[in-house]
Amino acid sequence: MNIIRCIFLALFTFQIHLFISQESTTTPSFSSNISNLKNPSSEITFSGFYRFLGYVRNQQETFPNNSGKTTAIVVGDFYREPMLLLKLNGKTKDNVSFGADLMINSIYKGPAIENNRSLTLDLGLNLRTSIVTNFGVFNFSSGGVSWYRQSRLTVWGNRSFNRMSIFERRPQTPLNNNPLNRYSNYYNDGLIDQGVRYGSRAFQGLFLNATKLPYNFSIKGVVGKSNFNRSFLETSDNFTGCFKIQNKLKENFTIAYNYLASSADVDSISNNKRKYFIHTLEAHRKWDKIKFHFEAGLGNYSGPEENLGYGEALIFNLKANKSAKIPFNLQLYRIAPEFVNVTGNFLNTSVLEVFPNVAGVGATIRTPFRSPMVGLGFPTNNRQGGSINTDFSIGRLKINGGIGIFAEIDTSYADVSYIHNVNGQTLSRIYLFGRSWGPYNFLNSTYRNSFEDVSISDTNNYGLANFKKFFNTIELQGKYNTTIFNHNFYIFSLTRLNSCQKKMHGLPQIGSNALISQLSQEIDISYSITKNAVLVLSYAIERIIGNEFTDIGDSPDANSSSLFFEWLGLERFNTYNNARNQRNRLLGIGLDYKIGANAILFLRHNQYRYYDPNFIENHLKGSETMLELKITF
Amino acid sequence: MLLFIGTIPMGSFAQKNETVWFDGLARSYFARDVIGETLEQDTLSAKNASNGYNLVDLNTHINPIENIEIFAQLRIKNQFGSFFGSGTSIDVRQLTAKGTIKNKVRFSIGDIYLKQNRFTLFNYNEDLSSYENNMFKSYRDIIHYENxxxxxxxxxxxxxxxxxxxxxxxxxxxxxxxxxxxxxxxxALSNTTYSSDLLLSGGTILSKLNKKLTLEGNYINLFELPSSGTTNISVNNPVYHSALTYLGNSKNANFKHTLQSGFSERNWLHSELPNGASDSTSNSTEGLFFEFENEYFKNDSTLKITLGYRYVDPNFRSAGAQSRRLNFLPENTNTIYPMYTNSSLTRPRSIFDLLTDETLYNQDISSNLMVFNPIYSNVLPYGDATPNRNGIYLKSQLSTKRKNLVSIINSGFFREVIGQGTAYRRNFILLKGAVKFNLHKIFSWEKQMSLSVSSENEITNRLGDSIESLSLNSHQINVFLSTEIARKLFLQFAFKQFYANGKEFLTQRDNYGNITNFVLTNFDQKDQLISAGISYMLRENVYANIQYNWWGMSFNDQAYPNYNYRRLLFILSVKL
Incomplete structure (x- = not known):
């Protein structure tokens, strides 16, 4: 009891003196825990979008190996696109930027956890910094995926003449202030903004961009990886690096040297490598109304399967502006089969192995490989040729078009492949990234597109085609704008004719002269119903005709390869074949409706048909309905 | 009657008004390893291997009300070479709530970082890391951060x-x-058995008696809660500690004298409740320690000397202070080239592995003494709390006023309190020193240039007959040259060599920490690491570093073949 009393008195005394005391300790009191100070990063912002895509496909005609499921109800994009993209962007006090793009998806298939835990990165993490010195400005970035572009022969994404149907939307397409702007921009400029990735290639690694260097030099480069030419083991060496040294000789005249090297170990102990390298020289010159671009180089490919040695490549481009008397764009190129590259602005058709075949690195993305029959502006290696394009207006009618002739440099595979201009996306959605699928294993699906391989029976002893292939292409686009009942009306017409044959011709061939001929016609209409609503319509047909040197169908009867003359009853002009005789069709209707600032609703419905009477089982028919809500922030 | 006065500096929570703010770390890492030239062929391993990643640790600080903070660290990571979402992970790395109640009681819940003193709760630095130079800072930063x-x-x-x-x-x-x-x-150990929760609790009462005298008492206990599991054996390891510190000063210097002592208990409780019998304890040990330390430091920071005497009982066990960072368990294999030669031998660990392999490190409190490798640390493998040590130590830091020259010396002379397996006791000598010449200051150059040299030597001896006697000598040398070639851009070169020669008995212990066997091990090896690179330092925690390492290990009269490897390293580390 006395002890308690003493403690009480002591504490009481302390308390009294506590209040009259002015002295205080300055050292912090003991804590077993860490002390931390608030030190916020200077800037962190978030941006991104929410994109709901509801999809219903109803198949009336299916391939025979269909499981019986004819209706598909899907939420979310098929092609690994974010439903919620949350882009984190930060900047430290040291001017180091960092970013990550969080991708959050939910497939709305019930409350089970496995259906609702999809949180990942869309592309990856990036760190960037900029150093300003007396010698120049040096921009570094590290990480990936970053979109990189250097030159057409080294690193360049596919950029053609933007002749396409704009009925279908791409998820990367930004929203416009007004739904009609998408169509008016396409009418005026012929370009739809496809986001940063358009025209560039995905790379990971260390990036450098040095500008304002002495003597007007600039340098850019990357050491890292692309999603091509990869090793099976992730830890094995597989790198792609490139750089560009550019000098601005005059205000409108630049020259550049480009280098690219790609190497991948192809066995577990790194004994064998598959590699290629490229050196190119490039020149850009601009006059008042004419632009000139030239790039030429040497490439070398070697691998355990074959050593191709050196091959040359040349791209020449002369373009007169629209303001010139005769607006034109002349493109010439020659790319040897030994000039192998998968990140340039041309298709690789000579080495299959450089395509990715490793899970997780875009393994499923394999472009047409076997002598692809492509549109204008899509060079391929083992090919040479040229095209001339023009672009002019007659009143409100805007016309652009081009014609091209191309030839193989050396004989190649006994195949031809062609990309579907109509129903390409629809087919690719039926079997995502499938290779050699369909009842005849003709079909191949890529990212939002599909192509078919055609076998050729005229072969040599090595199984290669017994001849060089020649390709012809014509593209013609018309765009017209008027008003109906004081509302804007746009109509877009696109005609494409491609053919591949054994001999050179000035124009595309149709019928038995061509191994394969492809004719497509697409018409898109947009009509502004109100300020916030646009009605869209689309109609497209595609005809593919093969001759007797290509795959022969299983139909006992030959079918007409000229429906028009058959319809007219002009048997004299009508022809019949047993090879490919495809008749594809798409009829679509849609609505773009702005529901608020940065929020637009897109509704699309189409009826499709993929049909070939000579290949009895090649018959698909059905409809697709898509409801897309995109909100950006 | 309560006598609280708010001495907690809470201004730190109120610097800005944002409810949510961020900091963290971002890092790009890439390493490519290559097999070097060796006499013994290795055609089974890949000639080269590479890996890398990018990560952002986003520290999200949420201040819903003043003086309360919720903290979450999210790790977003993607592997180098994985495209379009593969190889991506998003994890919660830390989650904490902390704050103060009525500006008086500070609290933290969740992930917390605790330290008491060197004998109760302390995470000692890893072996051979005392005098690391800046060349390997990027490696060391990763090991520390990741662990x-x-x-x-x-x-x-x-x-x-x-x-x-x-x-x-x-x-x-x-x-x-x-x-x-x-x-x-x-x-869950099986469908029907569960391990017990392991808890660590402790407390400190500290009083500054006056301006010069401080008295403190600490208590810590690592214990298992038997009822939380189905195993009937639970460890209990309380440690009691007290210290008295005297701070003195003269015109130009300060003095500090610290007297501290404490004791520990450790036992395993065998609960017999299911059988109706009374509980019992086994493997009980008790031990004490004592330390008297004297510090002298000049006010101008040119000299600091510490002289002390320490005694730690052989049975002193303090899990919080004796748990090691480096985990030398045999199953903990090297990440880089774990096997080598065409005979697929397990590659012996080198100083390069210790420097670069974050997976060799431990984050857990261990109730038993962890395995150590005597060549890397035989004098004080468990830091100052190493049991069975008795001796004096001397440390000093000396520098010129302009910091032209900075030197550090750390020495100790210890002896075992009792012999292990014999009446003879080991004698230990610890001699470590480092000197740094700031050449730019010596020669008044504008750009920075420095040369650092360090030497770390441990000598162990024991007398006795041919079986009892042992002698082990290990020595590490570091040389580092750094020169600023452009503003903030440094060219760096480093050489590190580790040498160990002699014999020592490795102790084997059972699950209760009792020694069961001694394994005689002979050492005669040399590790070397040469490195050259460039570093761009925006500030201490924001840098980009590219370096090339040549590293390997050679053995004399031993069963292991020599090896050599090389590495290219790139690190961009940004503290956000």
Whole structure:
């Protein structure tokens, strides 16, 4: 009891003196825990979008190996696109930027956890910094995926003449202030903004961009990886690096040297490598109304399967502006089969192995490989040729078009492949990234597109085609704008004719002269119903005709390869074949409706048909309905 | 009657008004390893291997109300070479709530970083890391960051609180700290058996008696909660500690004398409740320690000398202070080229592995003495709390006023308290020193240039007959040259060599820490690491570093073949 009393008195005394005391300790009191100070990063912002895509496909005609499921109800994009993209962007006090793009998806298939835990990165993490010195400005970035572009022969994404149907939307397409702007921009400029990735290639690694260097030099480069030419083991060496040294000789005249090297170990102990390298020289010159671009180089490919040695490549481009008397764009190129590259602005058709075949690195993305029959502006290696394009207006009618002739440099595979201009996306959605699928294993699906391989029976002893292939292409686009009942009306017409044959011709061939001929016609209409609503319509047909040197169908009867003359009853002009005789069709209707600032609703419905009477089982028919809500922030 | 005075500096929480703010770390890492030239062929391993990643640790600080903070660290990581979402992970790395109640009682819940003193709760630096130079800072930063090593604290999960009183007579302050954490939760060992929760709790009462005298008492206990599992054996390891510190000063210098002592208990409780029998304990040990340390430091920071005497009982066991960072368990294999030669031998660990392999490190509190490798640390493998040591030590830091020259010396002369397996006791000599020449200051150059040299030597001897006697000598040399070639851009070169020669008995212990066997091991090896690179330092925690390493190990008269490897390293580390 006395002890308690003493403690009480002591504490009481302390308390009294506590209040009259002015002295205080300055050292912090003991804590077993860490002390931390608030030190916020200077800037962190978030941006991104929410994109709901509801999809219903109803198949009336299916391939025979269909499981019986004819209706598909899907939420979310098929092609690994974010439903919620949350882009984190930060900047430290040291001017180091960092970013990550969080991708959050939910497939709305019930409350089970496995259906609702999809949180990942869309592309990856990036760190960037900029150093300003007396010698120049040096921009570094590290990480990936970053979109990189250097030159057409080294690193360049596919950029053609933007002749396409704009009925279908791409998820990367930004929203416009007004739904009609998408169509008016396409009418005026012929370009739809496809986001940063358009025209560039995905790379990971260390990036450098040095500008304002002495003597007007600039340098850019990357050491890292692309999603091509990869090793099976992730830890094995597989790198792609490139750089560009550019000098601005005059205000409108630049020259550049480009280098690219790609190497991948192809066995577990790194004994064998598959590699290629490229050196190119490039020149850009601009006059008042004419632009000139030239790039030429040497490439070398070697691998355990074959050593191709050196091959040359040349791209020449002369373009007169629209303001010139005769607006034109002349493109010439020659790319040897030994000039192998998968990140340039041309298709690789000579080495299959450089395509990715490793899970997780875009393994499923394999472009047409076997002598692809492509549109204008899509060079391929083992090919040479040229095209001339023009672009002019007659009143409100805007016309652009081009014609091209191309030839193989050396004989190649006994195949031809062609990309579907109509129903390409629809087919690719039926079997995502499938290779050699369909009842005849003709079909191949890529990212939002599909192509078919055609076998050729005229072969040599090595199984290669017994001849060089020649390709012809014509593209013609018309765009017209008027008003109906004081509302804007746009109509877009696109005609494409491609053919591949054994001999050179000035124009595309149709019928038995061509191994394969492809004719497509697409018409898109947009009509502004109100300020916030646009009605869209689309109609497209595609005809593919093969001759007797290509795959022969299983139909006992030959079918007409000229429906028009058959319809007219002009048997004299009508022809019949047993090879490919495809008749594809798409009829679509849609609505773009702005529901608020940065929020637009897109509704699309189409009826499709993929049909070939000579290949009895090649018959698909059905409809697709898509409801897309995109909100950006 | 309560005598709280808010001595907790809470201004730190109120610097800005944002409810949510961020900081963190971002890192790009890439390493490519290549097999070097060796006599013994290795055609089974890949000639080269590479890996890399990018990560952002986004520290999200949420201040819903003043003086309360919720902290979450999210790790977003993607592997180098994985495209379009593969190889991506998003994890929660830390989650904590902390704040103060009525500006008086500070608390933290969740992930907390705790430290008491060097004998109760302390996370000692890893072996051979004392005098690391800047060349390997990027490696060392990763090891520390990934293993949550900060300020010699253990990262634990639980609750911590502290508060203090101030008085104006008899004593100046009374400071109280308490924590309870769970280093390991109960887990299912099988369908019907569960391990027990392992808890670590402790407290401190510290009083600044006056301006010069401080008295403190610490308590910590690592224990298993038998009822939380189905195993009937649980460890209990309380440690008691007290210290008295005297601070003195003269015109130009300060003195500090610290006397501290404490004791520990450790036993395993065998609960017999299911059988109706009474509980019993086994493997009980008790031990004490004592240390008297004297510090002298000049006010101008040119000289600091520490002289002390320490005694630690052979049976002193303090899990919080004796748990090691480096984990030398045999199953903990090297990440880089774990096997080598065409005979597929397990590659012996080198100093390069210790420097670069974050997976070799431990984050757990261990109730038993962890395995150590005597060549890397035989004198004080468990830091100052190493049991069975008795000796004196001397440390000094000397520098010129302009910091032209900075030197550090750390020496110790220790002896075992009792012999292990023999009546003879080991003698230990510890000699470590480092000197740094700031050449740019010596020669008044504008750009920075420095040369650092360090030497770390450990000598162990034991007398006795041919079986009992042992002798082990290990020595590490570091040389580092750094020169600034452009503003903030440094060209760097480093050489590191480790040499060990002699014989030592490795102790083997059972699950209760009792020695069961001694394994005689001969050492005669040399590790070398040469490195050259460039570093761009925006500031201390923001840098880009590219370096090339040549490293390997050679053995004399031993069964292992020599090896050599090379590495290209790139690191971009940004503290956000």
């Amino acid at each position: 949550f090593y900060t300020q010699n604290r253990w990262r634990l999960q639980g609750l911590q609180t502290d508060f203090s009183f101030e008085f104006d007579r008899f004593i100046r302050t009374l400071e109280v700290d308490f924590f309870i954490t769970r280093p390991r939760g109960s887990t």
